[in-house]
Amino acid sequence: MIERIIAWSATKAVNQLYGGKIDPSSVVVQKTKPDFEGDFTVIIFSLVRFSKKSPETTGDELGSYLLEDISFISSYNVIKGFLNLTIRNEYWIEFLTDHFCLPDYGFIPVDENQPVVVEYSSPNTNKPLHLGHVRNNLIGWALSEILKANGKRVYRVNLVNDRGIHICKTMLAYKKWHPEEIPSFAGIKGDKFVGQLYVQYEQAAKKEREGLVAAGLTEEEAYRQSPLTREALELLNRWEEGETGVRELWHTMNQWVYEGFDQTYRRLGITFDKIYYESDTYLLGKELVNEGVEKGAFFKKDDGSVWVDLGANNMDEKLLLRSDGTSVYITQDLGTAQLRFDEFNPGQLLYVVGNEQIYHFDVLKVVLKMLGREWADRIVHVSYGMVELPQGKMKSREGTVVDADDLMDEMYQTAKKTTAALGKLDNPDDHEWQELFEMLGMGALKYFILKVDPRKNMLFNPEESIDFNGNTGPFIQYTHARIRSLLRKAAAKGFSGTDLKTDQPVELHPKEKEVLRLLNDFPGIVAEAGKNLSPAIIANYCYELAREYNQFYQEIPVLREKDQNKLVLRLALSSFTGDVLRRAMGLLGISVPEKM
């Protein structure tokens, strides 16, 4: 990368000229601001302590050194403490020629060592997927793609929460109020069907508790004495004992849910290499806890419950096993972490889980460390922010959730309406159009979510439909379609970017140079997104590249250009941009169309 070469040379200069002892990481090289002359800028301020001269003089001395040292620098200027360097056009043209046909430009070949396990999605089987899950899935998917582009072998895994008290509640609701019914009968997706049962249970249970509280009980007493709660708990016991009838119903209802989930996943474009079920893993981790007790890392209370004291890490005591010997949430997470470590020997274990579980993962890592599992350091909690509505957080119980399927349907409709409004829709029933609407709708949705820094909470307003103009998925998809169209026309006229030759001197328009500079950034962007685990970096890069290309497209003729050398160069530039856009959007799980 060009910045690195400059930084390296500047380092040499400081060390040779001034007897400094610095390494390239302490030299800041950035793009020159548009208002100044030059392409790249070296910040001089931090280097004057070695030269013991004014920033201007130092900049001047370094400038002439770099001019001498690096052949692709054509000139420099110094303003205050900024050394601005101008790159020769030949460099850019050579860069274009060398890279525009490379199918893997910016990506690193996959190394099988040190794989990365990425857990994401991890749904409960008592509620349909909503916008929050969508964010989780998209981040998990995109991160996996980005890590692959960074040369990692990636395993995508899902841990489905298919057991527990909440599932028993839906079973109870089914038995009580809807026996014999099946989703296909009711004409709805299986996950929706089961989700409704859960809501029905919660409403009934709430009413029941309110009645008991009105009769003078405290909230907690009311919860414990509620007949529905007792029945649900009883069902849980019978499930754990493996009672056939209970297990059968449980299995049937979960299948309904999976059929529904599969549809949603398919439409989102989400897949997994391995799916774990909590019904298989929930007993894991008990041996680890016992091991900790034996080692004296954990302790048993009189009632038989097992705890760990995290006081040394500035945390509280944490329960690891209940007094009746059953697991809690973290018990099984200890076990599954060990399982995955044994299965994959990963260099990194990523968990894409909401930021409400930060504490949980902090505890998990500390406890594993106390058990002598040094690989606990390889666990990374990719904690993403909540999707909020204008009224605040989404709450399943209050019905203030944005359903994933509904949202995707709306996106499709918006794509259709927008296309029709532009007068492009000649044949609405055509299969190709329908595919395009789906691509655009999903592109708009995915981009909308992924362009935001995953760590931050974000807002979604259902009243305002997701935009198709400006900094959006369809804008980038449009840019790609435009480029493809241009290339088709060029091919029809017998031109191709591959006709490009380096030995012919060609001037570069500032817009061309700007696009090239961005294309030159791509490998660095991929690396940065991998390092920061942030698809948003890719999304924002796509936007910047598309915007810059559109400016170029608007200002400069390509096929109408009379000078063939220029024409071919612009075709290569366009083709390169189209490929990078397609592949960068691919990292986000977004497809781009040939025409739109």
Add this chain to the structure above:
RNA sequence: GGUCUCGUAGCUCAGUUGGAUAGAGCAACAGCCUUCUAAGCUGUGGGUCGCAGGUUCGAGUCCUGCCGGGAUCACCA
């Protein structure tokens, strides 16, 4: 209350390890299609980067305090 996190234009968001005059989009207004796709491009207006200190050549970015929002601290998951 303890811990963590966020606060940038009317709204939604960018802003690499501190660097030049803080950027986009949406919304508003004004322009550009006999010419490669106008889902585009150009221009105008819009900011005490929550507040107050500190660190230094330089702070939206780092430190401290305060204000405001959110999360979390369960024999729930």
